[in-house]
Amino acid sequence: MHISRPDVAADHVSQTVPLRHPPIGRGALLSPGLSIRVFAKDEEVFAEGDRAGCIYRIVTGAARTTRLLSDGRRQITAFHLAGDIFGLESDPEHRFCAESLGTSTIGTYRRCSLDTLAMVDGLLARQIMKASIVALGRAQDHMLLLGRQSAIEKIATFLLDLSGRFPNDEQIDLPMSRIDIADHLGMTIATVSRALTLLDRDEIIAIPAHRRSITIRNRAALKRLKA
Amino acid sequence: MHISRPDVAADHVSQTVPLRHPPIGRGALLSPGLSIRVFAKDEEVFAEGDRAGCIYRIVTGAARTTRLLSDGRRQITAFHLAGDIFGLESDPEHRFCAESLGTSTIGTYRRCSLDTLAMVDGLLARQIMKASIVALGRAQDHMLLLGRQSAIEKIATFLLDLSGRFPNDEQIDLPMSRIDIADHLGMTIATVSRALTLLDRDEIIAIPAHRRSITIRNRAALKRLKA
DNA sequence: CGTGTTATTGACTTCATTCAAATTAGGTGG
DNA sequence: CCACCTAATTTGAATGAAGTCAATAACACG
Numbered sequence: 001m002h003i004s005r006p007d008v009a010a011d012h013v014s015q016t017v018p019l020r021h022p023p024i025g026r027g028a029l030l031s032p033g034l035s036i037r038v039f040a041k042d043e044e045v046f047a048e049g050d051r052a053g054c055i056y057r058i059v060t061g062a063a064r065t066t067r068l069l070s071d072g073r074r075q076i077t078a079f080h081l082a083g084d085i086f087g088l089e090s091d092p093e094h095r096f097c098a099e100s101l102g103t104s105t106i107g108t109y110r111r112c113s114l115d116t117l118a119m120v121d122g123l124l125a126r127q128i129m130k131a132s133i134v135a136l137g138r139a140q141d142h143m144l145l146l147g148r149q150s151a152i153e154k155i156a157t158f159l160l161d162l163s164g165r166f167p168n169d170e171q172i173d174l175p176m177s178r179i180d181i182a183d184h185l186g187m188t189i190a191t192v193s194r195a196l197t198l199l200d201r202d203e204i205i206a207i208p209a210h211r212r213s214i215t216i217r218n219r220a221a222l223k224r225l226k227a
Numbered sequence: 228m229h230i231s232r233p234d235v236a237a238d239h240v241s242q243t244v245p246l247r248h249p250p251i252g253r254g255a256l257l258s259p260g261l262s263i264r265v266f267a268k269d270e271e272v273f274a275e276g277d278r279a280g281c282i283y284r285i286v287t288g289a290a291r292t293t294r295l296l297s298d299g300r301r302q303i304t305a306f307h308l309a310g311d312i313f314g315l316e317s318d319p320e321h322r323f324c325a326e327s328l329g330t331s332t333i334g335t336y337r338r339c340s341l342d343t344l345a346m347v348d349g350l351l352a353r354q355i356m357k358a359s360i361v362a363l364g365r366a367q368d369h370m371l372l373l374g375r376q377s378a379i380e381k382i383a384t385f386l387l388d389l390s391g392r393f394p395n396d397e398q399i400d401l402p403m404s405r406i407d408i409a410d411h412l413g414m415t416i417a418t419v420s421r422a423l424t425l426l427d428r429d430e431i432i433a434i435p436a437h438r439r440s441i442t443i444r445n446r447a448a449l450k451r452l453k454a
Numbered sequence: 455c456g457t458g459t460t461a462t463t464g465a466c467t468t469c470a471t472t473c474a475a476a477t478t479a480g481g482t483g484g
Numbered sequence: 485c486c487a488c489c490t491a492a493t494t495t496g497a498a499t500g501a502a503g504t505c506a507a508t509a510a511c512a513c514g
Contacts, residue, residue: 065367070454075367129352132356137322139370140294144304148300151502178460190505191501192461210511418470420495437478438479
């Protein structure tokens with residue numbers, strides 16, 4: 001079984017920016033106790049073992065949350081895009097880590113211990129509840145993918161899912177590397193690459209030269225593959 | 228890829244029993260709007276597409292929640308044992324189904340729409356919040372298992388996990404069939420059986436004649452295998 | 455225009471699956 | 485109590501999908 005963990009290049013220094021005005025649009029919710037920070041590519045938002053108690057929200061960019069096996073095998077349990085909330089934990093310590101995918105800005109809401117949450121702020125509590133239940137539903141879908149779908153089906157499902165979460169439907173600008181995709185879908189980069197090449201050859205998707213975006217050319221065919 | 232869905236034998240009629248006195252012990256929580264029902268083996272607690280809005284709690288026995296692919300491939304996203312809460316949904320309709328494993332008694336809490344929850348009852352809301360976050364953590368662990376562990380590691384992890392959730396630590400009375408185990412761990416019954424046989428031969432576990440319970444003989448070895 | 459990183463592709467291997475048969479357990483009726 | 489039946493589980497042999505290892509190709513960046 002393979003080991004894949006990209007070396008974390010946390011060389012860029014990130015800044016903490018106290019928030020004056022609540023963010024605009026979807027970000028306008030969840031205001032009390034917020035601070036926004038810029039994270040560099042692959043920088044840790046929080047690590048396994050860190051004290052939990054904050055929750056995080058992507059303002060711009062994207063992040064991954066990761067579970068690790070002792071020998072380094074990695075499962076990316078979710079990718080988080082703009083607007084997504086993550087970081088919820090049942091334990092006082094984080095049992096998974098979160099890292100920024102590219103450069104991203106992420107809001108942090110402090111002092112959100114589970115016990116005090118519901119009392120402090122009804123709106124906040126309901127949003128977090130909603131977020132955790134949505135996350136649970138996604139996790140269940142993903143278990144089905146991991147446990148029961150073939151390589152090509154996994155890729156088809158992944159692309160459809162991502163395209164639904166991006167504003168522009170047919171062009172997907174991948175914020176993550178092939179390794180990240182592999183570790184999210186429970187496969188290897190070789191198999192990911194082969195599956196993408198296959199879809200490209202069958203003119204179901206188009207992969208431009210720089211390999212970091214994908215265009216869906218035949219959504220119906222992709223849905224058929226998804227099973 | 229295989230298809231495995233046991234035919235549901237819902238021949239036994241189950242009864243709805245209005246609750247006079249709150250259940251004892253851990254079941255004493257979450258009282259308002261509760262009714263308890265007895266479910267027969269393989270009987271549906273709720274089906275995919277049913278209107279969501281109730282939550283459920285195992286009083287005795289066990290249940291499984293299941294996601295299905297269009298061709299019948301099945302992923303059991305979780306087994307629920309006595310005390311466990313399940314049935315939470317982000318959508319107004321259930322996107323997964325739940326079935327009783329053996330004969331079980333399950334409490335149902337009605338009219339629990341997500342929006343009203345937090346307001347109606349602070350204690351109830353916090354319990355549900357807690358349950359959903361615990362479920363999310365379990366789901367993340369399970370994604371790691373499904374995506375990155377080998378057959379023998381999956382079985383070792385599964386047995387350790389189950390033994391931790393049962394009162395008696397070394398003897399596990401399996402409430403589920405091999406098919407259920409396979410569909411939970413993302414493998415086939417043949418592979419499940421082979422892995423168990425292997426552990427039995429190596430004297431790490433003992434499988435008695437009736438095959439429905441397992442004794443852990445060497446917990447340390449099991450933990451080593453878990454990786 | 456080299457250099458390092460990321461992605462693709464090829465050849466071979468392996469682990470889990472498939473298909474099938476054998477075995478065992480448990481329930482039913484004589 | 486035992487023979488029979490059915491369903492569940494185990495086991496065997498062959499296949500196949502994805503993995504491993506390794507080489508090549510394509511970018512991105514200074």
